[in-house]
Amino acid sequence: MNKLILLLLVFNLGFSQEIAVAKYAGGGDWYANPTSLPNLAKFCNQNINTSINTKVATVEVGSAEIFTYPFVHMTGHGNVVFSANDAINLRNYITSGGFLHIDDNYGMDEFIRKEIKKIFPDNPLTEIPSNHLIFKEPFSFSSGLPKIHEHDNKKPQAFGIFIEGRIALLYTYETDLGDGWEDSEVHNNPQTVREKALKMGANIINYAFKN
Incomplete structure (x- = not known):
């Protein structure tokens, strides 16, 4: 049985x-926003009945360990380089049921798009429409991806790699969700903005775990 599928069965038993x-390699700050994922995990546990460990792990994209995590989040501001092994490992992880969320923390876009092509050379990123399920449950975002942190006055966009109709890789651009998940004093975002970011994050977690 696939290692990731086995893990998901364990989750369903309440663990x-x-x-x-x-x-990842390349010199980009993969470690940016250190409080983001723990805060998102806590929010999800309190609001959508998950039981996520708030001590979030770090996993290398080319390691076998990645298969033990049904949801992996990636962020940063700069360069990203996937080796041939990294790309194969990520493709195997994603096609076997794993979910990769990449959130551009500003400055990542020109690099990450080329690296995503290494993972899926024949499966291009597709913009996700605002009426997609990921924007509907458990919180409604009728206009699609919310804007959290302004950089270049561009609209926020969500792109996906779809496998058998399911978003398996999600790339969020010009929103900076991770900034909204961070501790409030880090960016001094208004509570309403942080709440939007956390709710959108909860939708992503919910979609990744249920689809």
Whole structure:
């Protein structure tokens, strides 16, 4: 039985769910927003009945360990480089049921798009429409991806790699969800903005675990 599928069966029996931050090469700050994922895990546990371990792990994109996490989050501001092994490992992880969320923390876009093509050379990123399920449950975002942190006055966009109709890789651009998940004093975002970011994050977690 696939290692990831086995883990998901264990989760369904009520054990703590594990999520992780992706560590990658290239010099980009993969470790940016250190409070983001723990805060999102706490919010989800309090609001959508998850049981996520708030001590979030770090996992290298080319390691076998990645298969033990049904949800992996990746962020940063700069360069990203996937080796051939990294790309194969990520493709195997995603096609076997794993979910990779990449959130551009500003400055990542020009690099990450090329690296995503290494993972799925024949499966291009597709913009996700605002009426997709990921924007509907458990919180409604009728206009699609919310804007959290302004950089270049561009609209926020969500892109996906779809496998058998399911979003398996999600790339969020010009929103900076991770900034909204961080401790409030880090960016001094208004509570309403942080709440939007956390609710959208909860939708992503909910979609990843249920679809």
